[in-house]
Amino acid sequence: MQPLLHLDNVSKRYGAVRVLDGIDITVADNEFLTILGPSGSGKTTILRIIGGFEGIDGGRLMFEGRDLSAVPINRRPFNTVFQDYALFHHMTVAENVGYGLKVRGRPKAEIAERVAEVLDTVGLGTLGGRYPALMSGGQRQRVALARAIICEPRLILLDEPLSALDVELRAQMQRFLKSLQRRLGIAFVFITHDQEEAIALSDRIIVVNRGRIEQEGAPEELYRRPRTPFTASFLGDNNLIPGRLAAVDGRLCTVDTAAGRLDATVDGPAPAPGSAVLLAVRPEHVRLDADPAARDGLPADVADVRFLGANVMIELLTPALPGAVIKVRRLADGAVAGLRPGASVRLGWAADDAALLQAAP
Amino acid sequence: MKQKAPCLDALLGLVAGLGLIALYAPLLATGALSFFQIVRVRGTLGFAPFSLDPYVALLANGEILAALSTSLVVATVSSLLALVLALMFAFYFVSARRGLGIAMQIMVFLPFLLPPIITGLSLLIAFREIDLGRGLVTIIIAHVVFIVPVVYRTVLVRLQLLGSSLTEASLDLGASRVQTLRYVILPQLRPALISGVLLAFAISFDETLITLFVAGSQTTLPIRLWAMMRVGFVPEINALATLIFLCTAAITFAIGLMQRAGERV
Numbered sequence: 001m002q003p004l005l006h007l008d009n010v011s012k013r014y015g016a017v018r019v020l021d022g023i024d025i026t027v028a029d030n031e032f033l034t035i036l037g038p039s040g041s042g043k044t045t046i047l048r049i050i051g052g053f054e055g056i057d058g059g060r061l062m063f064e065g066r067d068l069s070a071v072p073i074n075r076r077p078f079n080t081v082f083q084d085y086a087l088f089h090h091m092t093v094a095e096n097v098g099y100g101l102k103v104r105g106r107p108k109a110e111i112a113e114r115v116a117e118v119l120d121t122v123g124l125g126t127l128g129g130r131y132p133a134l135m136s137g138g139q140r141q142r143v144a145l146a147r148a149i150i151c152e153p154r155l156i157l158l159d160e161p162l163s164a165l166d167v168e169l170r171a172q173m174q175r176f177l178k179s180l181q182r183r184l185g186i187a188f189v190f191i192t193h194d195q196e197e198a199i200a201l202s203d204r205i206i207v208v209n210r211g212r213i214e215q216e217g218a219p220e221e222l223y224r225r226p227r228t229p230f231t232a233s234f235l236g237d238n239n240l241i242p243g244r245l246a247a248v249d250g251r252l253c254t255v256d257t258a259a260g261r262l263d264a265t266v267d268g269p270a271p272a273p274g275s276a277v278l279l280a281v282r283p284e285h286v287r288l289d290a291d292p293a294a295r296d297g298l299p300a301d302v303a304d305v306r307f308l309g310a311n312v313m314i315e316l317l318t319p320a321l322p323g324a325v326i327k328v329r330r331l332a333d334g335a336v337a338g339l340r341p342g343a344s345v346r347l348g349w350a351a352d353d354a355a356l357l358q359a360a361p
Numbered sequence: 362m363k364q365k366a367p368c369l370d371a372l373l374g375l376v377a378g379l380g381l382i383a384l385y386a387p388l389l390a391t392g393a394l395s396f397f398q399i400v401r402v403r404g405t406l407g408f409a410p411f412s413l414d415p416y417v418a419l420l421a422n423g424e425i426l427a428a429l430s431t432s433l434v435v436a437t438v439s440s441l442l443a444l445v446l447a448l449m450f451a452f453y454f455v456s457a458r459r460g461l462g463i464a465m466q467i468m469v470f471l472p473f474l475l476p477p478i479i480t481g482l483s484l485l486i487a488f489r490e491i492d493l494g495r496g497l498v499t500i501i502i503a504h505v506v507f508i509v510p511v512v513y514r515t516v517l518v519r520l521q522l523l524g525s526s527l528t529e530a531s532l533d534l535g536a537s538r539v540q541t542l543r544y545v546i547l548p549q550l551r552p553a554l555i556s557g558v559l560l561a562f563a564i565s566f567d568e569t570l571i572t573l574f575v576a577g578s579q580t581t582l583p584i585r586l587w588a589m590m591r592v593g594f595v596p597e598i599n600a601l602a603t604l605i606f607l608c609t610a611a612i613t614f615a616i617g618l619m620q621r622a623g624e625r626v
């Protein structure tokens with residue numbers, strides 16, 4: 001099926017700095033796509049290219065098979081929710097929201113009707129007469145959303161729209177955004193540097209780093225099966241253990257590490273035996289045995305126990321892996337209640353929970 | 362840091378107060394003298410009782426009224442023309458390449474910064490070269506050249522503060538460039554536009570030196586006043602000066618209000 005939008009091998013330079021390097025992104029109809037990456041990775045640049053605010057230095061930008069390069073901002077069937085909202089402060093909320101219809105020359109009565117409808121949709125039913133300056137951050141956010149959806153674009157671009165909100169409001173707006181997207185059936189391209197937010201909202205996540213795509217996939221897939229060290233450590237926590245690939249048998253691999261031979265599983269094509277690899281193990285997948293009689297696994301000492309509410313994060317030092325801190329996450333229940341720094345334990349994991357990654361070159 | 366020597370405070374207050382008195386005493390004197398004329402009674406000087414005679418005489422003085430109306434026409438037309446030009450220059454500056462913008466800016470500012478006598482002389486020579494007879498038109502051109510920088514500066518500051526995000530938002534919502542200008546940019550600039558025009562109006566209204574070069578047979582109010590003073594003092598002058606002072610004060614007050622309004626947006 002033809003994608004709604006396709007960034008085909010897009011590159012962008014600012015002066016001598018290459019900000020985007022051969023980016024390939026497709027957006028499907030009705031999809032909630034998140035572009036996730038650290039600060040400066042090029043997320044905003046991608047969005048500005050789609051919106052038409054920036055040109056490109058290489059590649060193509062296609063919308064339903066048509067090249068968009070020559071289409072100016074105001075003719076692209078997308079609308080943007082800006083990071084700072086960019087509301088018109090000399091207009092009331094209703095005038096802000098109705099702006100897209102007004103400049104299209106729609107009759108006043110129709111505009112008023114649609115504005116009322118859309119304000120209802122975003123939960124601002126009675127606030128049409130207010131000026132944005134007199135509203136809270138969350139309300140302004142909703143005005144910006146309403147303004148973007150009123151013209152029924154095929155795609156909405158959102159640049160870190162929630163980053164200015166406090167935690168409580170943020171969670172609430174996340175739920176609202178997700179349900180709004182489902183109800184409207186419009187594709188959302190959402191930018192964030194917050195991996196939890198990305199996981200909670202998206203149908204699909206594209207991880208970008210330094211102007212390149214690291215990996216893309218469904219949130220669960222990215223979380224369970226990271227393929228690059230960057231993805232492994234950027235999406236949630238991971239213990240990364242360096243080693244050299246010794247042998248591959250189907251999905252099962254053996255890796256030579258400082259702690260001896262360890263097993264791991266690989267998704268997709270395995271690297272060549274002998275190449276430098278990393279084992280990635282989630283903190284929640286590390287087994288921990290405090291029984292002094294236990295003989296399985298690597299001996300380790302508890303360095304720190306941090307209480308995080310429902311969870312505890314335990315940090316272990318093991319002589320087998322000098323310099324490495326192994327993080328372990330456990331439910332804060334009786335099983336870990338007695339654990340104190342200095343205690344001796346044994347740690348291990350199932351081969352299935354250790355993902356094999358190609359080490360960064 | 363809040364702790365300050367009280368005697369230093371008092372001293373500062375005293376100096377500031379004396380400064381203000383020195384600045385405003387002549388104005389107050391002029392105002393007072395427009396209502397209470399000095400008269401000589403049996404060889405000694407004294408004040409006449411309160412009277413509005415100078416104001417009545419002013420209204421009857423056809424020459425002054427004609428000069429006043431010329432000045433008003435010049436100030437109005439030239440400040441509106443300056444507004445249009447300043448807007449164009451300001452838009453150019455924020456959109457053009459940096460070097461070109463700065464070059465343009467220097468050209469805009471130069472006539473304002475040069476000694477008026479140089480600006481006036483250059484204009485005079487230029488008008489002669491192109492055979493433009495001196496009169497209302499040349500006065501207006503000269504004033505526009507002189508006040509554009511003032512409006513330009515006021516507008517540019519506001520425009521730069523505005524940044525590009527509102528323009529982008531407007532285009533993103535499907536507006537054309539012209540619609541964006543009309544519905545978003547100009548309303549956002551309005552306080553700056555009004556205060557720029559008022560300021561330009563006030564400057565144009567009392568510009569004398571450059572005007573002298575290019576006025577030809579036309580007479581603006583400052584030139585009229587100047588001429589009257591040379592011939593001899595008449596009480597109308599006090600009345601006129603008082604009126605001009607009050608108008609200028611009102612304009613200044615309005616500019617202050619506009620700038621407050623601008624900050625709030």
Ligand SMILES: Nc1ncnc2c1ncn2[C@@H]1O[C@H](COP(=O)(O)OP(=O)(O)OP(=O)(O)O)[C@@H](O)[C@H]1O
Pocket residue numbers: 014017019037038039040041042043044045046193
């Ligand atoms: N107009 C510009 N001129 C020069 N360099 C720029 C410009 N805009 C962005 N950059 C650079 O391009 C890179 C990517 O910027 P971009 O704004 O896309 O990052 P981002 O992922 O959105 O970051 P953040 O999360 O901080 O918003 C950065 O290194 C930035 O310094």
Ligand SMILES: [Mg+2]
Pocket residue numbers: 043044045
């Ligand atoms: Mg950004």
